[in-house]
Amino acid sequence: MTLYLHGLGHAHPDNEIDNRFLESLDIGTDDSWILERVGIRTRRTVLPLDYIRETRNRDTRAALEAAEWSQGELAARAARMAADRAGVDIARIGMVLSGNSAGDTGSCPAVACHAAAALDLDVPAFDVASACTSFYVQLHWLSLMQPEALPDFVLLAVPETLTTTVDYDDRASAVLWGDGAAAALVSTRHRSPVRILDSAVESKPSALDKVRIPRGGHFAQEGRVVQMFGIKRMTQALGRLRAAHEQDGRVLHFVGHQANLRMLERVREQAGIPPERHHSNVEWFGNTGAASAASVVSMAWDKWRPVDDIAVAGVGAGLTWSSYLLRWEEPA
Secondary structure, X not given: OOEEEEXXXXXXXXXXXXXXXXXXXXXXOOHHHHHHHOOOOEEEEOOOHHHHHXXXXXXXXXXXXXXXXXXXXXXXXXXXXXXXXXXXXXXXXXXXXXXXXXXOOOOOOXXXXXXXXXXXXXXXXXXXXXXXXXXXXXXXXXXXXXXXXXXXXXXXXXXXXXXXXXXXXXXXXXXXXXXXXXXXXXEOOOOOOEEXXXXXXXXXXXXXXXXXXXXXXXXXXXXXXXXXXXXXXXXXHHHHHHHHHOOOOOEEEEEEOOOOHHHHHHHHHHHOOOHHHEEOOHHHXXXXXXXXXXXXXXXXXXXXXXXXXXXXXXXXXXXXXEEEEEEEOOOO
């Protein structure tokens, strides 16, 4: 089944956590340490900076009350951008899929219901979630459906507010995470100049303890293990997409899960991708979880040309790794 991407959108809150702010928390880190290890300069957060400074976010339940943006609001903002770019009225959306790494209300109600409510949509809304690979899994799930069973337009939304799960006494976590959302308007019935040619999802549940966010707790991971796993699996996924779809006369670009810049540089080097064909935003927005790679593609939306193929690869808790390929073509 062919999926068509009609519009892509992104959203980030205004509050900015730069490396100088993290230095001021006196948690054993500074700008040079952060840039050397993860290559991140700034991140966005739904939390007031004074709140982080005063509480270090020791109580994640209180963080939800302090947040200036809800996940539903972030998702709606990204969805409106996607719909505007697609030239499709929000009212034509017939289904909302969502998911992320940590929902504002756990799993009850679904993140998708928050997103649909913020858009005034009374349509089927439910979560297809796989932490940082949620967007990939949503695309793959749709690709397995019977086209006639789906509505004209389906909204995919992945809002993340991961800074509400960060212990700001833990420098390993504090330097990584940022908040944001991505949203896509897709269809099996209506053609567009952007096709989703390929999608794949794989998991290793025996390694589920490597990345975790306990209910009411803080984010934790086995950093080095997860980073090496991510480099290996993203490189493999990128190789598979290249072998299946790389063509003379087309330009192949790489967008990876925005875990950290150094990790992405390793993948690019191992896969032999030229620097000018690697795109990222992690340096300025941090790791925005499920929203990360899609937000990179969205932020460059007006730059893509009809000869461009974008190979997107990512990893997430589970452990799960996923990929898809976007092909830009001349309008029909």
